[in-house]
Amino acid sequence: MTPAKALADRRRPKRVDVRRIRAFRSRCLDWYDGNGRSFPWRRPGTLSDYEIVITETLLQRTRADVVARIVAGFMSEFPDWESLANAPSVRLQDQLRPVGLWQRRADSFRRLASEMVLLGDLPRSREELERLPGIGQYIASAVMLMRDGRPEPLLDSNMARVLERYFGPRERADIRYDPYLQALSRQVVRCSRSLEASWAILDLAALVCLPRLPRCDQCPLATGCRFRLDAPVEPRGRRMLERKRPPTRAR
Template sequence: MSRSKMENVADEKVGFFQAKLLEWYKLNGRKFYWRKKGLSSYQYVIAEVLLQRTRAETVANFYPQFIIEFPNWNALANAELQRLEDYLRPVGLYRQRSVRLKNLAIEMVKRKGELPKDRKELESIPFMGQYIANAVELIIFKEPSPLVDVNMARVVERVFEPRKLADIRYDPQLQALSYLIVNHKKAKEINWAILDFAALVCKPTPLCSICPVSIKCNLFKNLKVNNLD
């Protein structure tokens, strides 16, 4: 198959995946406080920071009260570490996270709450690794950036192609595919759809029988072949 034909096939599969996931999300998407319209950039960023390597349901249990207790960067920068630790205890590594979150708040107070659009400068801010920077671009700056965590990686690898590197942040194929998939006018919804789909259907042990994209999923195809053998 020529390169142009291969690209057309890939584009067709991506389009199918986007359409099916958006349909699925409309009916099955999870409802979280931080997905509401009209939240401040502070509220969005804090949600993404707390969600990193943490189940969304865990964060949902304390996020609304956290925002009431610490309503802005100034309140968070002036918070006592013990108080932050009390809130973050459910999410693991709470002492480290408390210090890093306070440092982020102190930096944002210095910046008067303004997040830079320059990617290099954005990632230089404490706690602003690749994932959080992508979330800022997606939610604050309305750019089609993927929220690539282990859950999104699992879905993308199963449906499309497995990555080559252990660290998802540096795998060129996974990153390129993820950007291609969310390059859509509903980039935010596609990101949320994939994360919810990973939590509810494409779990570590997948529920292929209820999967809307199984007919084009490489994992499902391989499972069927192996079962026939």
């Protein structure tokens, strides 16, 4: 094998059996239909672009139940980009205090809001979205999924945990640049219920596939899950913390 072909093989994401992906998605959606969480922002087609961006930004690094307690008040206080751009720093930080990192979030919101006042509307392409202040891969995917109905995955550390435990570990440390997780997550949500597929995996991560002591006995994915088969079991029947991931490739 030539060096060039070896390099190309390393860059090519691992393939996963399509039937295994379909089975995974079907089990997640079946579980979600009976166990999925209900939140104010889970009303497809009823949220404005502004509400999508603000809600999904608040959900980063914050539990959904915490965001649910403050999102209505935040939207009432700052109903659009202009009111957010002109909000006094102290007032904005007070609203954000319950979700943590309030100073950083307030600065990020104000920069984005000021830009949006000039633009008027959110861009349509991923490249233009990700050039906006505070809009990374995840928020851009959320906008394209919820606004445009495009099958983009809500890939964060929680979704990654479920995917890796069931299908196998990532190739790179940063999920944004991992070709395996990027390709796999898109395959998983490529269906007529793409938004619900993402929500199903996120809810499963929050309620069952926990970072420590996952509740494998309650998991709809238990059959065929690599983590469940490999991880040691505690006396109470829960799986112990997963083993360290092997060294990843540099970016």
